[in-house]
Amino acid sequence: MKKWSVLCLMGTALVLISWGFKGHRAVATIAQKHLTSNTAYVVSAYLKGESMSDVATWADENRNPKTAPWHFLNLPLGLTHDAFVKAVTESDNNVYTAILKTEAQLKDQSLDADQKNEALKYLIHLVGDAHQPMHVSRKEDKGGNTIQLRFDNKGTNLHSLWDSKLIDHENLNEVDIAKNYDTATPAQIKQWQADSPMEWIWESYQVSSELYAQVKPGQDIDEAYYQKYIPVIRKRVDQAGIRLAGELNRLFNSAKAPAVSVAAVPAAIPATTPAVVIAVKLEDTKNAIGKTVSTQGKVYSTKDIKSMVLVNLGAAYPNQLLTVALKGKAKTLQLEGKTITVEGEVVDYQGKPEIVVTDPAKIKF
The missing domain is CATH 2.40.50.140 (Nucleic acid-binding proteins)
Structure with a gap:
């Protein structure tokens, strides 16, 4: 059975940092707002007190050759939905299969807290990756990295443009990005959280297909392009946050938090059982x-x-x-x-x- 190939060269993977620092933290911040109370406690326990936004870029900073291909998926353009699903189903070691793997690890009762800590940090990041259109794109141009462009009077490429350059052009800080992007209605939240990871990456594939058709190498990206696509970026970041919250709520809403170690408890607080x-x-x-x-x-x-x-x-x-x-x-x-x-x-x-x-x-x- 033929399997669609993914980029596996470490040198290539290192530049595939979806949404950049601000975008990934915005995804995590939005997700945090939509967690149930119990889910929030379980997540906090597994992250050992770190916030979701604090660990949102850990998977990019943790340079592991074995997991480098987890951040993206490369497929040829022009696939129908059925052909896309078939191709993704036949592929492995990519953002789609990595999301399924990390969720399975978080359900696995045999794994310890440290293993779930790592799986959770990957999941927080990879859901963001799945919603960055240029992370579900073509192999031959390395996800748009070799398509050189100009934006804001500086050289860039199609991948970087969508990672961070368009977001940076808004000139918003992290707090304002999360606040301004988190605009989903209750109906949208319900629908987005009902969609499967397969549909998330299909949406990204559709957008990246359009983006390839809209640019030529060396093109100067103008304000009209920015105005057209910044709403798309806002929606994709919001969808990633809402869907990440949905996945975590399904995983942890009824789960029991792991034991949290207590350091430096004052002598005035005796070590008694929680019932006292x-x-x-x-x-x-x-x-x-x-x-x-x-x-x-x-x-x-x-x-x-x-x-x-x-x-x-x-x-x-x-x-x-x-x-x-x-x-x-x-x-x-x-x-x-x-x-x-x-x-x-x-x-x-x-x-x-x-x-x-x-x-x-x-x-x-």
Whole structure:
């Protein structure tokens, strides 16, 4: 059976860095916003406290010859959808099969936390790769890398143009990129998360096919080109983030987080079982990860993100000493400006202590 070949030369693979630094971090940031509470905790545990955006480019920085082909897929142009699916199904060691492999690893109960940490970092990155059109493109021009162009009075190539140059032209910082790109409606979120990875790369293939037809070597990319395609880039980054969240929610929404090691717990916090409630000062909750505690603090700000209400104690976001995530019946509590006592297990969420509360009785004021 014939298999479509993929680029496997290490020197080629090293330049295939999809979406660049800003784009990959935007994908991860958007995904983070759409995780369920339990998924967010499991992800944080497997990433050992690092944020998804912090590890979004790890797979590019980790120069591994064995996984270099995972970032892309090369196929001839002109395939119908059926022919495309057949070709992808017959291929291996590429972005599509790597996504399936890493998801399988994250489901594998025999793998340890370190192995799942690596698989998760790859998955976060590869979903972004799958949505960069020039990562599903032709072998003969190395994914557009040999098609030289000019943009913003500088030399570039078709691949780099779509990796980062068009995004950089917007002159937005990372925070604004994630905010401005994350515009999916509830209907779009539902549809995008229902699509399979095969459809993600089919979409990229369709866009890259159009891009090849739109440029000639040496062409000066003008403002009209930018205005035409920046909405496409915004959509692809948003789709990648929304779909990454969907995949992670399916993997981890009902999963139990691995044990998180607790370092430097103060002597005032005894090493007891989580069933025992320990009274701690608000500022010490950061040292009580994995413990069930009771603590008191003033509510400085709250934010309703639909799936939960985030309550910031000790200071307003992002300087809070503890975040309380209200879910279920607890979401109805009105806590703004009040001093409350909260009871629950402390978890690490992106380097900050957090307690999830579903029972209103766990909060007193």
